[in-house]
Amino acid sequence: MDKKLILIDGNSLFFRAYFATAYSGNLMHNKAGLHTNALYGFSAMLMKILDEHQFTHLFVAFDTGKKTFRHDQFEHYKAGRKATPPELLEQFPYVFRILNAARVAHFSLSGYEADDLIGTYAKRAEEQGFEVQILTSDRDMLQLISDKVTVRLTKKGLSELEDNTPAMLQEKYQLTASQIPDLKGLMGDTSDNIIGIPGVGEKTAVKLLGQYGSIEGIYEHIDELKGKQKERFVEYEDLAFKSRKLATIETNVPVEASVEDMKYDDVDAVALTEIFQELDFQSFIKKLNLRQSVLEQNGTDESMGGLLEGLEESNELLVVDKITADMLPDNCALTVEIPTSNYHQAHVEGFAVVNETTRFYVPFMIAKKSEAFLAWLADESKQKAMFDYKKATVGLEWHDIALNGASFDLMLAGYILDSTYTQDEIAPLAASKGYDVAFVENIYGKGAKFAVPETPVVAQYAIDAAHAVWYLKADLENELKANGQYELYQDLEMPLAHVLGDMEFAGIHVNRKTLDNMSDDMEARIGKLEANIHELAGTDFNIGSPKQLGVILFEKLGLPVIKKTKTGYSTAADVLEQLRTAHPIIEDLLMYRQLTKLKSTYIDGLRNVIFDDGKIHTIYKQAQTSTGRISSIEPNLQNIPIRLEEGKLIRKAFEPSDKERWIFAADYSQIELRVLAHIAKIPALIDAFKHGRDIHTETAVRVFEVEPDEVTSNMRRQAKAVNFGIIYGISDFGLSQQLGIPVAQAKQFIEKYFQSFPEIKAYMKETIGYAREHGYVKTLFDRKRYIPEIRSKNYNERSFGERAALNAPIQGSAADIIKFAMIEIERAIEAEELQSKLLLQVHDELIFDVVDSEKDRIAELVSEKMEAAVTLDVPLKVDYAFGRTWYDAK
């Protein structure tokens, strides 16, 4: 490659990286609470440049932040600039650490700005025959353009770059590079507080420079100007020249380092990984990782071998084609390679088995024919440390292979230690402890590029993964014990994974015909609504596009704008609701929205995921939510409609596995409020629950200070909303949105609520104090949620942290409770050899497939186990019902 120098304007890009994301609300931060958005944007740009590797020399210039020669010459220079936000300031030291680790030349020089350093090196490098590229978001830099120097300006954000050459400058501004300072001298630059000639903007300046070439040229022909314009130019002559001088980049800064000092070699991958780890930049670690493996494969850089500790041992790679009993250990780590994320009816690639004395990979084709291996897999007494053992167990169950003896699950252990750790792969967790494991995406690709590579590649990965699991086991178990969380992990999450796996594999029967009929019906109704809406709008447009809909409603029909989004008008349901009386089109729109959602997400969505066995097999994610709840994907069976009758009909398609059987649904009544009453020790609520009184009415009585028989339905509705607000941790703003009332009134409601239940106020104070001190909060059963935001200096962030601190113990404890119940119920069903099965969990509700003869026993057993799952100061109450479909079990 010819000599090529890239010059990066560190200050301008770092600021741009910050402000490009700072306005979007929540700033990124790492686990320690440090803001990281600017570092993220900057690192992304740096990694991209390094990846493309289109250069030989590289330099990043910074300002010193101190006075420069420009301030000395002109007192107003850069006056009126807002102070740098503390959220940005705190990120600065890390930029230098990142650049050091990436081994990129960088410095600043007292008395000069980054521009001047870049100007100086651009000129020198050009003279030495370099091709030069300048990366900046500062348009002033355009003056440095030449045949050998291009300026890449950031467009929106940091990812889009625009190359500027002399020809492009001519085309866009009809100016040469050397005329840029003249342009600034005339029109000024508000960002640097360069004044220019008042009343002269870009248009005038470009026109005059086109005519006369420079500021000097203009003044030579000053008599050709007329009237007011001439007066201005005469009056501000001095200012024009001074402004130009300020806008002119210095190209003769007395710098010590030579261009040759900027020659680039390569990153220090270990150091860089370490910093990215500290910043929680997993995607960059992934990139570095991939870069390393490419380097290693090409063998171009020997020093890169053994990047991280623990890698040395994985050098001997053993793919076996024969298994004997003596190869199979009593205690080891096991990885079961299932390349797809959905493991139902999925392809299994192979197994890796690792401990101190064992290390081999066996392809599935061979393993499944080995009686010794199958017996070993099934043997409960052979202990296997794994990552996501539910995936392995269910994946193998589809192939009629039993897997028992899971002694450890790295995914669950990691999640219990930190519920914000929700990766479903080994690499990040392994890397944080110094083990090098590839990312799944780098082995198998994703999307259209998904492919299973050669066996040795998979084998290496599977062995690395097993290796990490094996050596991390003791570490994480010790951490769990030290944190008092071992029981939660061992007695709750581990057995729960088994229960969830059984539920997933069992699946729930869904009647395709029922859905087909609904789909046809919907299609007809949606067609009619669509025609009606187009008719009422007076034009055809895409109703599903919020953008197009906004134009129709608020421009064509002139309806009042209630709410705006970042990019335009909001057309959300609550907005449309308020416009209901304003135009007949709204009614149809709301119905259209409702029906298209039902059809696409639920009717068609569910039809697409029915397996050959006529059932839907969801996957429960056990290490996903920050509160400890489980979530359900492909499909999500935890958000099947229930509130509106129209949607609720979907549930008619969910049937038992046999027409003699029943769907049984049992749900906790008000579990979160009961947990709140218990945790915050609220006598009024505890008493109400003990005596079975209506809790929302009870709340209304206290908040509105009326007698129980005076509570109107509206009062109860509002009290209920506040109760929910507490449970879901919403803000006064959220509550105001919910109830359609002013924020101030919502705030009042909340205050009144606290006065009514002073124990809640005490609980809040205590919990927030605890969170601030420890950085996390805990549930009744020691599930932790880390909340770095609680220490934020930013009000919105801190408020979010406080709400999370209050909410997590409540929601999380409720999640713990139903998990205990599920384990107990499954044990009882097994012990009594019942044929009925637990199928679904919807946060506070369990759904079963029940044999007719077991109806009474299941109802008794389930409600008992659920109510007795834990003992609190309030009773737990369970409601239940049977039906021939899920719809009817109400």
Add this chain to the structure above:
DNA sequence: GCGAAGTA
């Protein structure tokens, strides 16, 4: 509030 999913 969170999490999943569909559409543009």
Add this chain to the structure above:
DNA sequence: TACTTCGC
């Protein structure tokens, strides 16, 4: 990616 909507 942004917006919308479903559940708890």
